[in-house]
Amino acid sequence: MTTLPDHYEIVRERNGYGSADGAVGPVPAAERRRFVAVDDEGVFDRADRRRTLVATGVGMTGPPHLGTVGQFLTAVALQEAGLDVQFVLADLEPYHGGAPLDRVRRLAERYRTFALDLGFDPDRGRLRTQEGAREVMHTAQLLAPYYDPDRWTEDAGDDSGDTDPPPTEWERAVREAYEAGEDDRRSGTAAVARPGPSSEAADIHSAVLHGADFLHPLYAGDYERLVLQFGVDEHHLVGMARRFRDAAAVEGGVAGLYTRMIPGFDGTPKMAKSIPGAGVSLATSADEIRERIAGDPGGDPARSPVFQAMCLASRYDAERLGRLERACEAGDETWDRARSEYAEFVVGLAERWRATEE
Known part of the structure; x- marks a missing residue:
């Protein structure tokens, strides 16, 4: 399997994205290692920055993992850089997939509490669920006539809307891993259930609402520019948002800012x-957290799940x-100490997550 930096380079080249080095405006150098690509290098350097909103969010199919923590901490870092940030807790996504509404609501409240505990400032941004944003649901209904299901799929190709490029080696590996997980779920051996749409109508409603989550701040006239901030594996969402914006004649710019991915354990x-x-x-x-993190011997930092987690979820x-x-590259006692210290940080995160249930 190619390294993630190879994958990042292929994605940048295919889509004409720029490197994030020096291209994320007010974000301090201390935080720039989080980002691997940007598709509008000047978006944060334009006048009247207050009219630009950074929009991001997370799905809620279960408890957060380190990638989720990375999304929260990235949002906090962008807020601290003086940017307006919207963070959506996609609670209706699992509900549309068949999860009971009371369970979804409890989980959403835990996610909200956890985000605040990690430092998200609701006075300097928007931290919201989908269910609670009734004005966004209204926008979704008004934009629904412009929704094209053939162009709003995860396999819609690159941002130009052309035919699908061949998957990178990393993307093929991810697809195979998901397929293996599906086989485990069918056989009853998987630990995590991944919901699917409970009906065709729910699937369509979820997709339209997803688009409205992005476009509502532009549609309502609150902002002139929107920067969608996701992991680089979701870069296709920016192209989809642009196509939906154009079809619905919503005014405003849409750009993308993409974070690194965290490789998984056990290869x-x-x-x-x-x-x-x-x-x-x-x-x-x-104990399990410490054991997992201790199992990373170091070596190539690009392949190290612990070092890559340090870059994003810290x-x-x-x-x-x-x-x-x-230290990771050397794999010596310095790496052992760093790994142990990071394990205790993650143990602390787990304790904070468990406290949201109380």
Whole structure:
């Protein structure tokens, strides 16, 4: 399997994206290692920055893992850089997939509490669920006539809307890992259930609402520019948002800012809830977390799930990450100490997550 940096380079080249180095405006250098690509390098350097909104969010198919933590901490870092940030807790996504509404509501409240605990400031941004944003539901109904299901799929190709490019080696590995996870779920051996649409109508409603989550701030006239901030594996969502915007004649710019991915443990390509054994869930015990993180011997930092998690799911600055990268590559006692320290940080996160249930 190719390394993630190889995948990032292919995605940048195919889509004409720029490197995030020096291209994320007010975001301080200490935080820039989070980002691997941007598709509008000047978006944060234009006048009247207050009219630009950074929009991001997470799905809620279960307890957060380190990738989820990375999304929250990235949002906090962007807020601290002076940017307006909208963070959507996609609670209706699992409900449309068949999850009971009371369970979804409880989980959404836990996610909200956890986000605030990690430092998200609701006075400097928007932290919301889908169910609670009735004005966005209204926008979704008004934009629904412009929704084209043939162009609003995860396999819609690159941002130009052309035919699908061949998957990278990393993307093929991710697809195979998900397929293996599906086989495990069918056989009853998977630990995490991944919901699917409970009806065709629910599937369509979910997709339209997803688009309205993006476009509502432009449609309502609250902002002139929208920057969608996701992991680079979801870069296709920016192209979809642009196509939906154009079809519905919504005014405003749409750009993309993409974070790195965290490789999974045990040789899996991606840390994800739906790939068994790939990640570190905050619902696991302290001993299990320590054991998982201790199992990373170092070596190539690009393939190290622990070092890549440090880059995204921590508040380590650029100088410290540089030292940790060298320690990871050496795989010596310095890496052992760093790994142990990070394990305790993650154990602390798990304790904070469990406290949201009280």
